[in-house]
Amino acid sequence: xxxxxxxxxxxxxxxxxxxxxxxxxxxxxxxxxxxxxxxxxxxxxxxxxxxxxxxxxxxxxxxxxxxxxxxxxxxxxxxxxxxxxxxxxxxxxxxxxxxxxxxxxxxxxxxxxxxxxxxxxxxxxxxxxxxxxxxxxxxxxxxxxxxxxxxxxxxxxxxxxxxxxxxxxxxxxxxxxxxxxxxxxxxxxxxxxxxxxxxxxxxxxxxxxxxxxxxxxxxxxxxxxxxxxxxxxxxxxxxxxxxxxxxxxxxxxxxxxxxxxxxxxxxxxxxxxxxxxxxxxxxxxxxxxxxxxx
Numbered sequence: 001x002x003x004x005x006x007x008x009x010x011x012x013x014x015x016x017x018x019x020x021x022x023x024x025x026x027x028x029x030x031x032x033x034x035x036x037x038x039x040x041x042x043x044x045x046x047x048x049x050x051x052x053x054x055x056x057x058x059x060x061x062x063x064x065x066x067x068x069x070x071x072x073x074x075x076x077x078x079x080x081x082x083x084x085x086x087x088x089x090x091x092x093x094x095x096x097x098x099x100x101x102x103x104x105x106x107x108x109x110x111x112x113x114x115x116x117x118x119x120x121x122x123x124x125x126x127x128x129x130x131x132x133x134x135x136x137x138x139x140x141x142x143x144x145x146x147x148x149x150x151x152x153x154x155x156x157x158x159x160x161x162x163x164x165x166x167x168x169x170x171x172x173x174x175x176x177x178x179x180x181x182x183x184x185x186x187x188x189x190x191x192x193x194x195x196x197x198x199x200x201x202x203x204x205x206x207x208x209x210x211x212x213x214x215x216x217x218x219x220x221x222x223x224x225x226x227x228x229x230x231x232x233x234x235x236x237x238x239x240x241x242x243x244x245x246x247x248x249x250x251x252x253x254x255x256x257x258x259x260x261x262x263x264x265x266x267x268x269x270x271x272x273x274x275x276x277x278x279x280x281x282x283x284x285x286x287x288x289x290x291x292x293x294x
Contacts, residue, residue, distance in 0.1 A: 006055035006062045010037040014065030016126035024154040029055040053085030069102035088114040097121045100166035107165040118148045121172035139168035176241035180262045182216040183279045190224040191286035223280045236275030
């Protein structure tokens with residue numbers, strides 16, 4: 001069934017989600033402050049909107065894919081925002097990765113305007129979005145989460161209702177703790193293999209199916225070896241998410257010593273000017289200073 005969907009935010013992640021939604025036959029209206037990003041999605045069959053309000057007015061579902069609570073707030077409640085144009089009952093699906101408490105506040109304000117809210121952050125990145133194989137963790141009422149699946153089934157193969165609004169964002173923070181630690185562990189192990197004279201490129205095959213195996217080992221150890229820094233994510237985005245996890249840990253009195261170390265390594269690389277690079281650039285922490293490829 002064709003769905004009428006507005007997409008607010010067409011960056012690397014939003015753009016991939018938009019491409020997939022257009023490809024699977026949804027009527028997609030897109031708004032982003034970057035006209036070039038909008039034009040790219042128009043090339044894939046989307047319709048350009050002059051504002052978030054215009055996109056929302058023509059849609060039954062609004063997906064936001066943005067980078068911070070403040071930006072989501074402006075996109076939804078600011079001048080020309082979603083709330084200005086959306087019909088009563090419109091479902092907002094926030095696929096951004098933001099703070100759970102901010103999410104609860106945004107959802108409460110949306111409810112005052114008779115708008116529904118599901119937080120559905122993701123794991124898998126743009127490559128998985130393009131082929132419809134994202135992992136999504138959703139927060140909201142059972143009815144709204146089920147309704148959101150009418151759209152999200154086009155981009156995800158794993159969709160789990162985690163609880164009330166904010167539960168999806170909390171689960172995403174846990175996901176990022178696991179990913180951040182794994183990225184760092186695999187980078188460290190790669191450097192040890194290189195220093196010890198072992199063919200590190202063979203290690204993912206050698207360990208496949210064992211207890212040390214993981215998707216990150218299989219994808220990233222070869223990239224670490226080759227210093228393949230093609231961007232599928234950003235180190236500074238991981239800093240944002242690990243900061244969020246540490247904030248949550250402080251609120252819950254949870255000890256997270258390994259996460260603290262992981263966050264500091266990511267902050268060091270960001271301070272060194274590598275924040276915009278992919279996680280593969282973690283090798284620079286272990287290998288020492290080196291010029292990044294153009």
